[in-house]
Amino acid sequence: MSSKKGAKYCEDVELRRGPWTLEEDTLLIHYIARHGEGRWNHLARCSGLKRTGKSCRLRWLNYLKPDVKRGNLSLEEQFLILELHSKWGNRWSRIAQYLPGRTDNEIKNYWRTRVQKQARQLNVDSNSSVFRDVVRRYWMPRLLEKMSSAAAAAAAHPSLVNPNHPALPTPSHHPLQQQLDTTTSSASSFSQPNPSTTYNYHNCSTELPEFMFTDDSLDALGLATLPAPSSDCIASVDDWAMSGLWSMDELCQVRKQHEYGGGIFG
């Protein structure tokens, strides 16, 4: 049985740990190019890599695989993560199925470093209903606003659009906004998302599934009452998207607004 051989291999060979070297990466890429993915323990044994099968799998899936997308998450991707996390919680691999090219590890890291940071600043648990409410009522609508702003800016100054950044749709044609527009008038119902559906915001080639907005979330989206973040704290849409939603002042404003108003923090 090959699995027993795999276990023996782990005992016999002193396995390497820590960061992968260029040579190891090259070895793994070439081996997979020749033999394909899968059978990771067999791969680890036969490729000459002094790594566990698990380690090889992780390195390939999270880093070396050609369709892995590098770089900052777009506003649309951030929105989708928030939306899907609100439904499924920490089901990272499931969420990743809806963000082509993004790995569960990357999404998990985004959540921990960006989203949980916001929760800490609000002094709430990121898994609490309070924080989920904040995300739904404020964060997600703000992202929608920013997506529209970015699209408007791109439409007004097409020459300024970074050619490495895919163009965003114009505000009136933004798929998320369209979805919002078209579903506000009719009762929405949940349907299980279909993992085979690929969201492609950049060319708007696919429809967003109706599960994106529930009656609750539509209601929440209509409750965005905060003033826009001050212009001086947000240098640009990109900076804003990368640095988090609000400054500390604005976060305090959110808290106060709800403490005095007997809102969700009350």
Add this chain to the structure above:
DNA sequence: AATCCACACAACCGCCTTGTT
């Protein structure tokens, strides 16, 4: 220039599920 600190992300660990013998 040196040190400290926060952040981002790659990598590891342990548990669970699934498939095979």
Add this chain to the structure above:
DNA sequence: CAACAAGGCGGTTGTGTGGAT
């Protein structure tokens, strides 16, 4: 049916890097 190993997943840790002091 039980035992075992592989693969997958989520949680956690380690480390490199850049900014602040």
